Amino acid sequence: MECRVLSIQSHVVRGYVGNKSATFPLQVLGFEVDSINSVQFSNHTGYAHWKGQVLTAEELNVLYEGIKLNKVNHYDYILTGYSRDTSFLEMVVDIIQELKKANPSLVYVCDPVMGDHGAMVRITFKTLKSNVCCCVQVMDLLHQMGPETVVLTSTDLPSKHGDQFLVALGSQKTVKPDGTNATQKICMDIPKVDAVFVGTGDLFAAMLLAWTHHHPRDLKAACERTVSVMHHVIKRTINYANEMAGPGKRPSPAQLELRMVQSKADIENPAIVVEARVL
Ligand code: ADP
Ligand code: PLP
Structure with missing residues (x-):
């Protein structure tokens, strides 16, 4: 069965x-x-220079109207990421509501990055991120707001493997055959690489979409595949970046661009290198 994603990023x-x-x-x-390209920039904003254009809420609506007039607005998933302003996000909400009418089983995958507001949320959340009970409470709170699946891609929780690992958490609510709710919570220790990558959050969200599609009731399997893809892409990227930078030099943002095309085989069939623990 064909599976169609509308990605607004x-x-x-x-x-x-x-x-x-x-x-x-x-x-x-x-x-x-x-x-749909929410912005078109020369490169990401972590470079010394960047230039480009931003799509307005009205321009977003025009693009959606075209899709709708042709009656091709049937999607299985909508995926959104980084967005700069609230009016754009309000238009995204209107579009999601329309898409849900066209397909009631539409799944919304939201990577909640939102410019300066996102930064505020992250600061407030930072103190909470170092306490496992707080993280679990945050995931439960997010479930109460609607999402069936919540993943905290990086926390400040200490890993039992030491400080070379970062801890990610996930939580999935499912309905059992007898109609009662069940929640699976998982934890993953991810080997840290000493560099700042950009675009990893976006790749993570896309891979989580893909692997939860293939394992809809098994967050452990979906997250293991997702994080393993991340690991392979990041490893290939850092090896290349270090080689390009030369001995003792820190790679530049351009050298640290994800090695995506080169990772095609790992994306298609990732060797599982990170195991998730069920909490
Ligand atoms: P965002 O860009 O949305 O803040 P994160 O920093 O949480 O995203 O990274 C998303 C995922 O990318 C992490 O869960 C991890 O799998 C991978 N990742 C990102 N940076 C690193 C790193 N320095 N070392 C290892 N994995 C990383
Ligand atoms: N989009 C643009 C234009 C960006 O500059 C960035 C980060 O700098 C992102 C998206 C988000 O990237 P990440 O996946 O690392 O959160």
């Missing part, structure tokens, strides 16, 4: 963030991806 001419980070890996895994 950034486009960059050079490099891999937003739609550039999500489209290729989703296509490699067999998904049809319709992409």
Whole structure:
């Protein structure tokens, strides 16, 4: 069965963030991806210079209207990431509501990055992120707001393997055959690489979409595949970046662009290198 994703994210001419980070890996895994570029920038904003254009809420609506007039607004998933302003997000909400009418089983995958407001949420959340009970409470609170699946991609929780690992948590609510609710909570220790990558959050969200599609009631399996893809892509990226930078030099943002095309085989069939623990 064909599976179609509407992905509303950034486009960059050079490099891999937003739609550039999500489209290729989703296509490699067999998904049809319709992409709306919320911005078109030369490169991501971590470089010394960046230039480009931002799509307004009205321009977003025009693109959606075209899709709707042709009656091709049937999607299985909608995926959103980085967004700069609230009016744009309000238009995204209107579109999601319309898409839900066209397909009541539409799944919304939300990577909640939101410019400066996102930064505020992250600061408030930072103190909570170092306490496992707080993280679990945050995931339960998010469930109460609607999402069946919640993943905290990086926390400040100490890993039992030491400080070379970062801890990610996940929680999934399912309905058992007898009608009662069950929640599976999982924990993963991810080997840390000493560099700052950009576009990894976007790749994570895309891979979580793909692997929860294939394992809809098994968050452990979906997260193991997702995090293993991340690991392979990041390893390939850091090895290349270090080689390009030369001995003793820190790689530049351009050298640290994700090695996406080179990772095609790992995306398609990731060797599982990170195991999730059920909490
Ligand atoms: P965001 O960009 O949304 O803040 P995160 O920093 O949480 O995303 O990273 C998303 C995922 O990317 C992590 O769960 C991890 O799998 C991977 N990742 C990102 N940075 C690193 C790193 N330095 N070392 C190892 N894995 C990383
Ligand atoms: N989109 C743009 C244009 C960006 O500049 C960035 C980060 O700098 C992102 C998206 C988000 O990237 P990440 O997946 O690392 O959160």
